[in-house]
Amino acid sequence: MIEMRELRKDFTVRVKAGRLRREKRVLAAVDGVSLSIGAGEMVGYIGPNGAGKSTTLKMLTGVLSPSGGEVSVCGLRPVPQRTRLALRIGVVFGQRSQLWWDLPLGESFRLLRYVYRVPAAEHEARLRRCRDLLDLDEFMDTPVRQLSLGQRMRGELTAALLHGPEVLFLDEPTIGLDVVSKQAVRSFLGELGATGDVTLVLTTHDLADIERLCERLVVIDHGRVVHDGTIDDLHSRYGSRRSLVADLDTPLPPGFALPGATTASIEADGHRVTFTLESTTAGAAVAALVNAAPVRDLSVVEPEIEDVVARLYTDGRGVSGVP
Amino acid sequence: MAELRAYAALLGGRFRSATAYRTSFAVELITNAGGTAVDVSTVFVLFHAAKVVGGFTLGEALMMTGLTASGFVLADLTVGNVDQLKTYVRNGTLDAVLVRPLAVLPQLVIADLPLRKLMRFVVGVTVLVVAVLSNDIDWTPGRAVLLVTAPLAGAVFFGAIFVLSASLAFWWVESGEVGAAFTYGGRDFTSYPITVYGTWFRAVFAYGLGFGFVAYHPALTLLGRADPLGLPAWAGYLSPLVALAAAGIAGIVWRTGVRHYRSTGS
Ligand SMILES: Nc1ncnc2c1ncn2[C@@H]1O[C@H](COP(=O)(O)OP(=O)(O)OP(=O)(O)O)[C@@H](O)[C@H]1O
Numbered sequence: 045m046i047e048m049r050e051l052r053k054d055f056t057v058r059v060k061a062g063r064l065r066r067e068k069r070v071l072a073a074v075d076g077v078s079l080s081i082g083a084g085e086m087v088g089y090i091g092p093n094g095a096g097k098s099t100t101l102k103m104l105t106g107v108l109s110p111s112g113g114e115v116s117v118c119g120l121r122p123v124p125q126r127t128r129l130a131l132r133i134g135v136v137f138g139q140r141s142q143l144w145w146d147l148p149l150g151e152s153f154r155l156l157r158y159v160y161r162v163p164a165a166e167h168e169a170r171l172r173r174c175r176d177l178l179d180l181d182e183f184m185d186t187p188v189r190q191l192s193l194g195q196r197m198r199g200e201l202t203a204a205l206l207h208g209p210e211v212l213f214l215d216e217p218t219i220g221l222d223v224v225s226k227q228a229v230r231s232f233l234g235e236l237g238a239t240g241d242v243t244l245v246l247t248t249h250d251l252a253d254i255e256r257l258c259e260r261l262v263v264i265d266h267g268r269v270v271h272d273g274t275i276d277d278l279h280s281r282y283g284s285r286r287s288l289v290a291d292l293d294t295p296l297p298p299g300f301a302l303p304g305a306t307t308a309s310i311e312a313d314g315h316r317v318t319f320t321l322e323s324t325t326a327g328a329a330v331a332a333l334v335n336a337a338p339v340r341d342l343s344v345v346e347p348e349i350e351d352v353v354a355r356l357y358t359d360g361r362g363v364s365g366v367p
Numbered sequence: 368m369a370e371l372r373a374y375a376a377l378l379g380g381r382f383r384s385a386t387a388y389r390t391s392f393a394v395e396l397i398t399n400a401g402g403t404a405v406d407v408s409t410v411f412v413l414f415h416a417a418k419v420v421g422g423f424t425l426g427e428a429l430m431m432t433g434l435t436a437s438g439f440v441l442a443d444l445t446v447g448n449v450d451q452l453k454t455y456v457r458n459g460t461l462d463a464v465l466v467r468p469l470a471v472l473p474q475l476v477i478a479d480l481p482l483r484k485l486m487r488f489v490v491g492v493t494v495l496v497v498a499v500l501s502n503d504i505d506w507t508p509g510r511a512v513l514l515v516t517a518p519l520a521g522a523v524f525f526g527a528i529f530v531l532s533a534s535l536a537f538w539w540v541e542s543g544e545v546g547a548a549f550t551y552g553g554r555d556f557t558s559y560p561i562t563v564y565g566t567w568f569r570a571v572f573a574y575g576l577g578f579g580f581v582a583y584h585p586a587l588t589l590l591g592r593a594d595p596l597g598l599p600a601w602a603g604y605l606s607p608l609v610a611l612a613a614a615g616i617a618g619i620v621w622r623t624g625v626r627h628y629r630s631t632g633s
């Protein structure tokens with residue numbers, strides 16, 4: 045559905061060099077990305093700020109011309125065949141509205157029916173579904189400029205879907221939303237993805253979006269792919285481990301060691317201990333600990349995707365030497 | 368066909384949001400008409416000082432002013448809004464235009480409803496009518512056709528200039544009013560007999576860039592006057608060709624420009 049081969053985008057920027065002189069410098073925003081995304085896949089496209097995510101999506105949607113490499117979406121080349129491609133994809137740039145500022149939301153949807161040449165019945169059915177799932181009814185008559193961010197974002201999602209796109213590109217669709225709105229958007233996208241009719245590429249800084257929605261995770265940094273696989277792949281690659289957190293009635297005896305685990309931290313004067321489970325099961329570790337010390341409370345903590353991704357991002361910085 | 372309906376719907380939407388600001392609309396309508404009247408009156412001021420300028424009387428020069436004004440306002444009315452491109456490029460909002468299944472230029476052109484410019488159009492056409500009435504024209508079928516085609520060709524030509532000036536923003540984001548200076552400078556240039564300009568200046572603008580064929584040569588042909596600069600009488604009929612050439616160039620530059628668009632970080 046989406047093919048990128050050695051895709052690149054260079055921006056020429058002028059930087060101050062001395063008091064009056066300005067130097068041209070070439071910034072490789074996307075630096076040779078090769079990816080292949082199949083129909084019906086849901087892909088999380090993440091990376092630190094400035095990694096080149098938005099730039100990639102803009103090349104996939106025909107907004108920006110690539111500086112090099114090849115790209116095709118739905119079998120079309122985005123820039124030369126922009127208008128044909130636009131009929132088959134849906135786009136939400138979280139930071140930028142696709143709606144008409146001065147018109148009521150419902151009116152924007154009506155215009156989109158003409159812009160995308162959608163038969164009335166189809167339009168009606170899709171709109172009905174979005175209105176129900178995203179709770180739009182309350183503000184269908186409100187001018188877009190008066191909508192709150194979360195309301196507008198739900199409107200944007202609807203706008204991107206009314207023509208029944210085969211591929212949906214979402215650039216930070218949950219940015220700035222409250223917990224409830226985020227969940228509404230996520231479960232909406234989850235349902236959409238479950239049908240398998242639409243391919244979804246999503247960028248976000250909220251990794252819960254990814255955990256909830258995306259099987260596949262592509263991480264880029266400085267315009268290059270640094271990881272491509274499932275979330276589990278990422279955990280095993282970085283050796284993420286579960287940990288065991290125990291609250292004790294009396295501090296652990298000095299020099300205590302749990303077989304198959306390392307002691308990660310000791311807090312509260314020895315009353316709270318965290319072990320990292322290296323080569324043991326949670327059951328065995330708990331049994332050994334209960335035998336050795338008076339345990340008041342216990343919890344097993346799954347590895348946080350945030351931590352793994354943070355390690356991935358900081359590694360990237362180490363390699364290229366950029367602070 | 369379906370695309371035309373899309374544009375019609377967009378225009379309708381625009382109209383509905385424009386009527387939300389009715390008072391400012393009326394004010395703009397009046398100030399716009401005033402603007403054009405002031406532009407035209409400079410010609411009268413010039414001829415008040417000297418009865419003959421560049422070898423032409425006021426009535427004759429008015430023909431050039433009238434052809435220019437009517438062609439220009441028609442262009443301004445239809446594609447004038449393209450000068451907003453610089454804001455779209457600066458803010459990166461052209462992204463939203465580019466993800467729609469429609470051509471970029473028509474979307475920008477109808478992004479604002481230029482009804483307020485209608486008064487300018489009325490003023491422009493009035494000047495042309497006055498010019499026709501105040502000259503003793505020896506009507507032939509060719510001249511009658513020319514009276515209609517010349518303002519239309521002028522509109523196409525100025526439309527091309529609008530698009531070219533606006534395209535500057537694709538390469539030079541901070542171009543500001545430079546493009547507008549070119550557009551309005553061109554209009555002012557053709558409002559007067561080109562005989563008043565210095566040789567090299569005239570060579571570049573009138574013939575190099577084609578501004579001489581917008582009003583000067585068609586006016587000579589309508590008036591039945593020989594060109595003091597020596598071009599044959601049929602030069603007046605060249606204006607549609609020059610206009611089409613300009614439109615072709617503008618189209619190529621525009622397309623190239625769209626591919627140069629670099630959006631903004633987001
Ligand atoms: N129009 C532009 N002109 C110059 N440089 C740009 C432009 N757009 C993006 N860049 C640069 O390209 C790089 C990638 O930007 P991009 O917007 O793709 O990042 P991103 O991954 O979306 O980041 P974020 O998570 O902060 O949104 C950045 O270094 C940015 O400064």
Ligand SMILES: [Mg+2]
Pocket residue numbers: 097098099215632633
């Ligand atoms: Mg971004």
